[in-house]
Amino acid sequence: MNNRRLIYLDNNSTTPCDPRVVDAMIPYFYEKHGNAASRSHQFGWEAEDAVDYAREQVAQLIGAEDKEIIFTSGATESNNLAIKGVFEMYAKKGNHIITAETEHKAVLDTCKHLEKVGAEVTYLKVQEDGMVSLTDLEAAMRPTTILVSFMWANNETGVIQDMKGIADICEKHGVLFHSDATQAVGKIPTLAREIGVHLMSFTAHKMYGPKGVGALYVSRKNPRVKVTAQMDGGGHERGMRSGTLNVPGIVGFGKAAEIARLEMAQDAERLSKMRDRLQAELTQLEETKVNGNENSRMPHVTNISFKHVEGEGLMMTFNQSIAVSSGSACTSASLEPSYVLVGMGLGDDLAHSSIRFSLGRFTSDEEIDEAIKLVANGVNHMRELSPIWEMYKDGVDLTKIEWAAH
Ligand SMILES: *Cc1c(COP(=O)(O)O)cnc(C)c1O
Secondary structure, X not given: OOOOOOEEOEOOOOOOOOHHHHHHHHHHOOOOOOOOOOOOOHHHHHHHHHHHHHHHXXXXXXXXXHHHEXXXXXXXXXXXXHHHHHHHHOOOOOOEEEEEOOOOHHHHHHHHHHHOOOOEEEEEOOOOOOOOOHHHHHHHOOOXXXXXXXXXXXXOOOEEOOHHHHHHHHHHHOOEEEEEOOOOEOOEOOOHHHHOOOEEEEEHHHOOOOOOOEEXXXXXXXXXXXXXXXXXXXOOHHHOOOOOOOHHHHHHHHHHHHHHHHHHHHHHHHHHHHHHHHHHHHOOOOOEEEOOOOOOEOOOEEEEEEOOOOHHHHHHHXXXXXXXXEOEOOOOOOOOEOHHHHHOOOOHHHHHOEEEEXXXXXXXXXXXXXXHHHHHHHHHHHHHHOHXXXXXXXXXXXXXXXXXXX
C-alpha cells in the first residue's frame, strides 16, 4: 500500500513515533531485554536503570518528582486508576465526583461504572465555547465531594480549560483535582504541581511516543494523595500498578517527553501558524463555524462545521488524500453526532457537518496547501449536489419547512 500521498491531519487520534524515540527503544528489545524487577543480574539492573531514567524524563516534563509517576498502559488505564482509586481510597470522606459532559469516554464510563457501586456523579454542562463555568463548579461542590475531574484540553475541539481557576476552587474546598491531560502534555506547559492538579493522566502515543504506555501523576506532598490499586499482583510501581513494566515502551515514552520539553515551544509556534492559515482559508467558504473557544485552544487543532454538508460524506470526497475525523461516528459504528459538540449546544446537523483537523510535528506547509484545496473543493462539490443548499441559497428559511411526516 502506498500511503505517501495521504496527508495525516488526525494527530489527536494518535501521533506517529518520532524516529529518535524508536532509536532509543530498539536496544531494549534486543541486548537490553531484561525485566526491570529482576534484581539479581545485569539484565535486570540495566532495565531498571532505563526505567528510572525515563521516569525522570517524564517527571521533568510535568514538573513532578520521579516518585510521583506511575507507569500504566495508557491514559484509559490512568483515568481508571485515578478515579476508581480515589473513590475507593477516600470512601470514608464522601462519594461525590464532579466532571463534565464533554470528557473523554475513559472518564465518563469510569464515572458511570462507579455510579453502580454507590458514587454520586455530577456531569456539568459546558458553555457554548466548551469551557467549564467556574460558577457552576463552585455551585456543584458538596461536603461529600471527593474528586473533581476535568480534562486539560479537549480531544475534539482543542479547548483548554481554565486549569488554575478550577484548581483554586478545589483547593478552597479541600477536594482532589484529577485531570485527563492526554491532549495537552508535551504540547503546552502542564506543570501539575504549579497549577494545583493532584492527579494527572497522559499517554505516550499522543506525543510522538509508542502506543500502549502511559502514566498517572499522583501528588506525594501538599497533599499526599493515595489511590487504591486496580490491578493486584507483584506490587510493581510502589504497589499501585502491578505487572511487568513495558521497558522499551517506557524508554520511548521518556525520550518522547524529553524531546517535547525541549521542542514544545517551537513546535507550537510553527503549528499554530499552519493551523491559523488552514482555518482562515477554510472559513472563507460560506456558512462555516469554528467550534470551541479560539482564545483558549491547543495550537495544532481546529474543528470546523461546514453548514449543510454532511461530514462523513465530505470526508469521502477526499479520504484517499487526507486523514481527518468528523463530528460523527467518533465512538461507535452508528452515525451518532459527537456528544462533545452537542454538549456545547450545536444542533445535530452542525455536529454532523464538523471536521476536526489536528496537525502534528511532521505536518508540512505543502500538506496544508493541499488540504485547503481538497477540503474547499469537497465542500463546494457537496453543496452543488445538495438540494438543501439550493433551498438555502434561494432564501428558503429551512427552520420553517414542514418536512413530510415519517
Ligand atoms: C486518546 C485519549 C485517551 C485514551 O488514551 P489511551 O492511551 O489510548 O488509552 C484518553 N483521554 C483523552 C483526552 C484522549 O485523547
